[in-house]
Structure formats: C-alpha cells, structure tokens
Amino acid sequence: MSSPTPERAGAVPPPPRLPVFRGRLHDARTATVVGRWLGAAFAVCLLTGLVSHYLQRPPGWLADELPARPTWGYALTQGLHVATGLAAIVLLLVKLWAVYPRLFVWPPATSVRHALERLSVALLVASAVFEVLTGLLNIAQWYPWPFGFVQTHFAVAWVVSGSILLHIAVKAPQIAGHWSRRSAGTSALPAEDAVDRRSLLLGTGAAVGVVTLTTVGQSFTPLKAFDLLAPRHPDHGTQGLPVNRTAAAAGVTARLVRDWRLEVEGRRPYVLTLDALRGLPQASARLPIACVEGWSAEADWSGVRVRDLVERAGGRPGRDALRVTSLEASGAYRVMDMGSEYAQDPLTLLALALNGQPLTLDHGFPARIIAPNRPGVLQTKWVHRLEVL
The missing domain is CATH 3.90.420.10 (Oxidoreductase, molybdopterin-binding domain)
Structure with missing residues (x-):
C-alpha cells in the first residue's frame, strides 16, 4: 500500500499562483507622493462638504447664525468641493495603481496587527471609492441606489476621514521615509526610476489639469468656454x-x-x-x-x-x-x-x-x-x- 501524499498527511498546501508585478513604480515613494496629493484633495472635500451640509441642513442652534454674506460664499465652496472631488478621482486611480500589487502578497496576514492593518486599508479603499463614485453620479443627477444620497455621502465622509487618519498613523514611518527625495528610505530605490516616476507624476498632474479645466467652468465662469465635460453650462437654460x-x-x-x-x-x-x-x-x-x-x-x-x-x-x-x-x-x-x-x-x-x-x-x-x-x-x-x- 502506497504511503500518503503530503496533501493527505495534512501538510500545508503551496501558496496559490499569484500575479507577478515587474513595474518598478509600484513602490512606496510613488504611493507617498500621490497619497499626499490625494490626502489634500480629501481634506478640501471634507471642509467644503461640511459647509454645504450644514448650510442645507443646519441644526436648530445654528439655523439663525448662518451668515448671508459673502453673497458668493456657497458658489465658491461648493464649486471647489466638486472640482476637487473630480480631481480626486484621477488621484485615487493612480494611488490604487501604485499600491494594488500589495493586494496579492502571500500570506494575506502574518499577525493580528497585520490583519487589522489590511482591514483598515480595505475600509479606506472601499469608502474612498464609494465617496467619489456617488459624488460623480450626484453631479449627473443619477441615483441608482435605494438610500438617500445626502445622508449617506455625509456619513461615509467621516468614515473616509477616520480611515485616512488611521492609515497615516499606521504607516507614519514608511510615509516619513519616502516623503521626499532626500528621505533616508529612498536610498534603496533604483536611481533609474527617477525619470519614469517624474513622467508618471507629470502625467497625473496633466490629467488632473485637464479634468479641472474642462469642468470648473460650470462655476468659475471665466473658464466657461472650456466647460466640455461638466453636466451644466452657466449660460445654458x-x-x-x-x-x-x-x-x-x-x-x-x-x-x-x-x-x-x-x-x-x-x-x-x-x-x-x-x-x-x-x-x-x-x-x-x-x-x-x-x-x-x-x-x-x-x-x-x-x-x-x-x-x-x-x-x-x-x-x-x-x-x-x-x-x-x-x-x-x-x-x-x-x-x-x-x-x-x-x-x-x-x-x-x-x-x-x-x-x-x-x-x-x-x-x-x-x-x-x-x-x-x-x-x-x-x-x-x-x-x-x-x-x-
């Protein structure tokens, strides 16, 4: 009678065959640079979103205190909110491109702390994608969901903000190590990546610029001639x-x-x-x-x-x-x-x-x-x- 195979004997199965990523820019330096831009965009979205929410639905104690001046205040803050949110879509896609190979590391968790870290990243990604997607559909006034947009978008904004702060706290050493080209952590990165990374970041900035230029004219009327992608034109109606x-x-x-x-x-x-x-x-x-x-x-x-x-x-x-x-x-x-x-x-x-x-x-x-x-x-x-x- 033949001896049992390792699988039958309860041996640990080999890890699944995972994708192999050879692109050099899926690294911490790229993720950090794009991440700080994205973090700034989400911070602006949170602050301007709070202004919008509390102007629309002020609590009783605030209702009589909301200022009527400047007359253009809401036009500025909400225009900035939407313009920054659209720019954040580009930045979020590039950020996810830079880090997504990390989704395929094996084993998926090496300790309780590592498992909690992975769960926090999953929450951050899910809530961030939800915010920019629902915001984009709201601009188009398309609501293919059963829940109220205003309440849910407002609630998830706090989830995104908390997830970002938690992510920064957990990743603080790595972020500090790759914050600038002179950071100590960048010494291990291949020098030949500098040109490619610069091209990627310039391309990202150009994409953000194009999205902004072709949409911001709906609120910043001096640029209304370039208002090609926004759902509204200030002169049409x-x-x-x-x-x-x-x-x-x-x-x-x-x-x-x-x-x-x-x-x-x-x-x-x-x-x-x-x-x-x-x-x-x-x-x-x-x-x-x-x-x-x-x-x-x-x-x-x-x-x-x-x-x-x-x-x-x-x-x-x-x-x-x-x-x-x-x-x-x-x-x-x-x-x-x-x-x-x-x-x-x-x-x-x-x-x-x-x-x-x-x-x-x-x-x-x-x-x-x-x-x-x-x-x-x-x-x-x-x-x-x-x-x-």
Whole structure:
C-alpha cells in the first residue's frame, strides 16, 4: 500500500499562483507622493462638504447664525468641493495603481496587527471609492441606489476621514521615509526610476489639469468656454440660467398657478394676489444661484424684499425666521426653513422676475426665493406660503 501524499498527511498546501508585478513604480515613494496629493484633495472635500451640509441642513442652534454674506460664499465652496472631488478621482486611480500589487502578497496576514492593518486599508479603499463614485453620479443627477444620497455621502465622509487618519498613523514611518527625495528610505530605490516616476507624476498632474479645466467652468465662469465635460453650462437654460428641477418634474402646471395667491402667516396674516405683490415696493439684486452639483451662475433678480413681507405680518426685525412652502406636490425641499440672518437680509427677495423678464414656470413662476450665500435647493420655487416663525 502506497504511503500518503503530503496533501493527505495534512501538510500545508503551496501558496496559490499569484500575479507577478515587474513595474518598478509600484513602490512606496510613488504611493507617498500621490497619497499626499490625494490626502489634500480629501481634506478640501471634507471642509467644503461640511459647509454645504450644514448650510442645507443646519441644526436648530445654528439655523439663525448662518451668515448671508459673502453673497458668493456657497458658489465658491461648493464649486471647489466638486472640482476637487473630480480631481480626486484621477488621484485615487493612480494611488490604487501604485499600491494594488500589495493586494496579492502571500500570506494575506502574518499577525493580528497585520490583519487589522489590511482591514483598515480595505475600509479606506472601499469608502474612498464609494465617496467619489456617488459624488460623480450626484453631479449627473443619477441615483441608482435605494438610500438617500445626502445622508449617506455625509456619513461615509467621516468614515473616509477616520480611515485616512488611521492609515497615516499606521504607516507614519514608511510615509516619513519616502516623503521626499532626500528621505533616508529612498536610498534603496533604483536611481533609474527617477525619470519614469517624474513622467508618471507629470502625467497625473496633466490629467488632473485637464479634468479641472474642462469642468470648473460650470462655476468659475471665466473658464466657461472650456466647460466640455461638466453636466451644466452657466449660460445654458431658459432666461439664460440652467434649470435643475423643471416644473413638469415637480408636478407644477400652468393650470395649478392660474389662481395663485401668496399666503403669509404671522401675527397679522394676509393674502396677496400676483398683481398686489407686483404693486408693492420692488427691489433688485444681482446674486448667484449655486447648486450642490457644483454649477453656479449670476443673474439679475427683482421682486419684494422678504423682510418687508415678514414685517407686514408682524415679524420682529432681526429676530424672526421664516418657513417657505412650495406648490410642488412632493420633494425633500418642498418646505424650507430660513434663519433670521437670511430672512432679514435686504438682498433676500421673493423674486418675480429674472434678467428683466417675468419668471418662467421652470424658474418658479409666479414667485420664488432668492437669497445670498444659499444652496440652490433652498432657493424655493413656486412659493405659495410664507410662515413667520
């Protein structure tokens, strides 16, 4: 009878045949250089994302403290958020290219500490890919998932941030050793890699530049002529302004607004027809409208100051907030609360006209809110009710 084979005797099986990577740039120096760029991009995205989130959904204690100035504040921070997020896609792909051979090392974990390190890297990669992918799809307004984008994107941003900090803490010695060309750890790297690495990094920078140049024009209008890849162009749309949510999408029809009335609730409630609203003292303001997808455009608006309507209803100057309700049948922002800083700002209007012409139905006819330093989703269209809080 033949003796048992090693496999039958319980011997350790040989490791699986893994891919062999011969590219010299899959190394720590390349990963460190690209990683510090990527870390800076995620830091900018986190800070500007916090601004966007808390402007859209402020906690109660913050609602009356949010500043209405500078008027272009949200347009700047959200434009920077989206532009940096798009650049981060390029950087993340290059970073993953530099480190992915590490996924195939064997054995996959040599100790508990090593296993935890690998799990932390897996969490970092998964959350980072999730953030940039969902952000990209949000720009295109495509939501092929069952969860709410805003809440989930915000929550995972904290996971990414924590994972990055944990990764830096774990890899601090290696990062320090490859931070610069003079670092001690780079002495072991082949000198002939310098030219190839420089070419890779220049190519990465060029790709980031191209992506930025062809998208940032949707918010930085001096570059709008190069706005080739962004989903919005600041000049395209009815009355010279883009439209995110049309009247048809909101279920608002010409028949629905035919007998429109503005209801204002407060200590002295009242109702106004459109003609009566047009008969009140009118004000004008040149303000940007800036949306979470990253585009923004300035326009000339005219209408009635919101603070005048609040005071007429018995509101206290500088103290009372406002609740605004739209005619649209449904939507996450059909009802919008406005803190006192916005409600009392002289530039905050119940707008009736855009660029010298009455609002079209898609732009919120008969009346819409326009306020400085405010996300586009809170510039409520088809307003039919104001409630002084």
